[in-house]
Amino acid sequence: MPSTASPVSPPAPVIRVLPAPADLPEPLPEPAVRDLRLETVLGALSDPLRLRIVRKLLLESEHFDHSCGWFGLDRPKSSLTHHFKALREAGVTRQRQYGLERRSHVRVADLDARFPGLVELVAAWEPAED
C-alpha cells in the first residue's frame, strides 16, 4: 500500500480497511428469503458437483467467503460460472464481488429459516465413491 503522504514519522491514523461486516460489497442479485422455493433449491442441489461445492463450503469454511478457485474443481471456468450461478439464483449461496474475485458462501440462516434440516442433509452427504 502506498503511504498517505507522510514525509517523516508514523503517518496519519490510517483507518485499516479490512473486509469488516459493515462495508462488504453488495451481494449479487439473489432471491429474497420469502421467495425461496423448495423445488428450486432441491433442483440446484440435485447435481453432484454443486452438492460438492455446498458441502465443502459448509464443512471447510465457517467464516469466510471463497472464490471459485478455492474449490479445486477440475472444470473449465465457464462451467464453474454456470454452477455457481445456479446455486446463487436458487438462493443456496450468496456471492460478493471482491475486486476480481467473486466469492461465495452458503446462506445458512436463510435456508434454516425456510427449510430446517436441509443444510445438515447436505453437510452429511457423501459423494459416490469412484
Next chain:
Amino acid sequence: MPSTASPVSPPAPVIRVLPAPADLPEPLPEPAVRDLRLETVLGALSDPLRLRIVRKLLLESEHFDHSCGWFGLDRPKSSLTHHFKALREAGVTRQRQYGLERRSHVRVADLDARFPGLVELVAAWEPAED
C-alpha cells in the same frame, strides 16, 4: 376373526386373504436403502408435481397405499406413469401391484434412515400459489 375349526356348518375353513402385512404383493423394482443417493432423491423431488404427490401421501395417508387415481392429478395417464416411476426409481416411493392398480407409498423409514429431516421438509412444503 373366523372360528378356528367349526366341525359342522360353515364349510371349509376358508382363509380370508385380506391384504395383510404378511402377504403383500412384491414391490416393484426399487433401489435398496444403501443405494439411495441424495442427489437422485433431491432430483426426484425437484419437480412440483412430484413434490405434490409425495406431500399428499405423507399428509393424507398414514397407513395405506394409494393408486394413481387417488391423487386427482389432472394429467394424462402416461405423464403420471412417468412421474410415479421417477419417484420409485429414485427410492422415494414404493409401489405394489394390487390386481390392476399400482399403489404407492413413501418409504418414510428408509428415507429417515439415510436422510434424516428430508421427509419433514417435504411434508412442510407449500406449493406456489397462483
Next chain:
DNA sequence: TGCTATGTTCGAGAAAACTCGTACTGCACT
C-alpha cells in the same frame, strides 16, 4: 504498456427431462 490471473458472457452441441398421444396388457363384470 503489456502480462497474468480471475471470472463473465455468448453461443452451440449434446444429453436429459418433461409432455403426451397412441397402442397395448390384464382383470372384472355382464
Next chain:
DNA sequence: AGTGCAGTACGAGTTTTCTCGAACATAGCA
C-alpha cells in the same frame, strides 16, 4: 365374447440442462 377400467410401453416433439470453447473485461503489478 365384449366392454370398461387402471395403468404400462413406446416414441416423438419440446424444453431444459449440462458442458465447454472462444472472446471479452478488469484489477494488480512489473
